[in-house]
Amino acid sequence: MPDPTADADIHERLRGRDYREAFTLLLPRYRDKVFRLSVSMLRDQARAEDITQEVFLRIWRALPGFQGQSALSTWIYAITKNACLSELRKRRPQVSLDDDEYDSEVASLAAPEVDDSATVSVGQLLERLPERYRQVVTLFYMEDKSYDQTAASLGLPLGTVKALLHRARKRLIELTREDAASTS
Amino acid sequence: MNDRFEPAERNEHHAAWDERLQDWLDADLDAAQTALVESHLAACPVCRERLAELREIDAALADALPRLALDEAFDRRLLAQIHEQDSAARAEARRRAEEEFAAGATALARGWRRSLVLVVTGAIAGAALASALLGQLEASILTEALLTHAPGALDQGWYQLASTMLLGGGIGAMIARWLATAAE
Ligand SMILES: [Zn+2]
Numbered sequence: 001m002p003d004p005t006a007d008a009d010i011h012e013r014l015r016g017r018d019y020r021e022a023f024t025l026l027l028p029r030y031r032d033k034v035f036r037l038s039v040s041m042l043r044d045q046a047r048a049e050d051i052t053q054e055v056f057l058r059i060w061r062a063l064p065g066f067q068g069q070s071a072l073s074t075w076i077y078a079i080t081k082n083a084c085l086s087e088l089r090k091r092r093p094q095v096s097l098d099d100d101e102y103d104s105e106v107a108s109l110a111a112p113e114v115d116d117s118a119t120v121s122v123g124q125l126l127e128r129l130p131e132r133y134r135q136v137v138t139l140f141y142m143e144d145k146s147y148d149q150t151a152a153s154l155g156l157p158l159g160t161v162k163a164l165l166h167r168a169r170k171r172l173i174e175l176t177r178e179d180a181a182s183t184s
Numbered sequence: 185m186n187d188r189f190e191p192a193e194r195n196e197h198h199a200a201w202d203e204r205l206q207d208w209l210d211a212d213l214d215a216a217q218t219a220l221v222e223s224h225l226a227a228c229p230v231c232r233e234r235l236a237e238l239r240e241i242d243a244a245l246a247d248a249l250p251r252l253a254l255d256e257a258f259d260r261r262l263l264a265q266i267h268e269q270d271s272a273a274r275a276e277a278r279r280r281a282e283e284e285f286a287a288g289a290t291a292l293a294r295g296w297r298r299s300l301v302l303v304v305t306g307a308i309a310g311a312a313l314a315s316a317l318l319g320q321l322e323a324s325i326l327t328e329a330l331l332t333h334a335p336g337a338l339d340q341g342w343y344q345l346a347s348t349m350l351l352g353g354g355i356g357a358m359i360a361r362w363l364a365t366a367a368e
Pocket of ligand 1: 197201224228229230231232
């Protein structure tokens, strides 16, 4: 999946033990991808920004130990996923306590404009999707509808991403219909 | 025209075409498939209706899930934090190196002190032993010499002192080495 020639410039710096230069190349290339992956997992931009910072601090510290055993991108996304998962585990008990605050955060992320109370925003519909669908859809659109980038970030085969996206959007159409039927 | 399908047929038709419609919308088809979908759309109102729904949900998702990005302010904060942590790590490494050096110096001084004690003890013990030995051996000779060659008596005294020191040093070194191995 990941292009083996990708990040050749960074690998060269790593071989020369020029970690500072490697990091300077890596940060602008991966910053937003790590951030979007974090948003898709955490559903919270502020937390995702904190986690992104933590991820890059970890990368900086771990860079001398990176042996190129996997693609750099795979390594970076794996670090991101681990950081998000441990953040989610930390947060879980808190979520059940202030659900209202959490919901409004999610709604403000997924639906920037104010909706009529009669129509349900797509952001709210997204929340009704199974987690896998929701995450794939979120990342796919944030990544400018790139199948490749979505698959790379999530560490999933391209075919799986496409299948999940098809089913997710089909499900969203059904939910829209159900919603229209229940309000009319 | 929509009623030319029974509901079951309609579902079957959707199952056959939905994915391709979605792929067409995502611009993920080759030229031949694109032509096929477009000619089908021209003839099939059911698929045109479905396409309108897919397009609507696609537009809503694209609106709700913008291409989020972090800015240079993030980079600056991150690099400042890295700098801070690295300085702290360097200070810690320096502190640890100084501690190790101090511990090494103390150990060295302790070693020297112990060696000195062993050598001095060995020397004294050696000298005492040697003088006792020589004293007994030469008592008669010395008395005799003093009596027979009165002017050379002083030379004889110096000779005895020198030989006592020589023998004492030899024995002392042996005792010091034995003490050192015993002390290990
Ligand atoms: Zn059709």
